[in-house]
Amino acid sequence: MLLGAVCFCCFKPKAVAQSNKYSLDQHILMEFQEGRNVGKTRVMEGISNTTEFASVAVPAAILVAGLIDNNSSTIKKGLYLAESAAASTFITFGMKYAFQRSRPYLVTPGLTKVSGGGGPSFPSGHTSVAFATATSLTLAYPKWYVAVPAYAWAASVGYSRMYLGVHYPSDVLAGAVIGAGSAWLMYKANKWLFKKKPGVNELRPAF
Numbered sequence: 001m002l003l004g005a006v007c008f009c010c011f012k013p014k015a016v017a018q019s020n021k022y023s024l025d026q027h028i029l030m031e032f033q034e035g036r037n038v039g040k041t042r043v044m045e046g047i048s049n050t051t052e053f054a055s056v057a058v059p060a061a062i063l064v065a066g067l068i069d070n071n072s073s074t075i076k077k078g079l080y081l082a083e084s085a086a087a088s089t090f091i092t093f094g095m096k097y098a099f100q101r102s103r104p105y106l107v108t109p110g111l112t113k114v115s116g117g118g119g120p121s122f123p124s125g126h127t128s129v130a131f132a133t134a135t136s137l138t139l140a141y142p143k144w145y146v147a148v149p150a151y152a153w154a155a156s157v158g159y160s161r162m163y164l165g166v167h168y169p170s171d172v173l174a175g176a177v178i179g180a181g182s183a184w185l186m187y188k189a190n191k192w193l194f195k196k197k198p199g200v201n202e203l204r205p206a207f
Helices: 002-011 024-034 038-069 072-099 125-140 144-163 169-193
Strands: none
Touching: 024 144, 024 169, 038 072, 038 125, 038 144, 072 125, 072 169, 125 144, 125 169, 144 169
């Protein structure tokens, strides 16, 4: 339902238009542009640039820790995080080239981007992988002190993509849904795959 509403917002912009000039998505981005300044822009670029590093470094660190300790549960958790990021990336890029939505700065009069961002716009790849990482990390380690910073970071990535002018709000919302959904699906798949079976100690659950 939520993803359907996002798609409606993307491809029926006149239905949610704030004015004859801008759709709701575009109106929000113009508001972000009005509030830009040099310092905040640098911070937003920095946050946005953490996405690819974090989505690789976090699973790798957990996997290496598991290998060092010879802990199969930790190894499985590291693999699960990597699988979640990979699944969200695969789904996101498939949707990007299926929908072929233009970047907002290409079609919104007066809007400029202040960071890199090319290819189809919908959904946001940075947001997708950030929420996949945050959700999988939270499911693997269900503690508030893991969930709060993880989701705060993921949300800040989504915010940065809008602030920088490279994604619509609906791109970001869809990316968050896809990322979190991918992590949840991979969590369920891993629970099933490593379900404990009598006499098979190697298949103890990772979570």
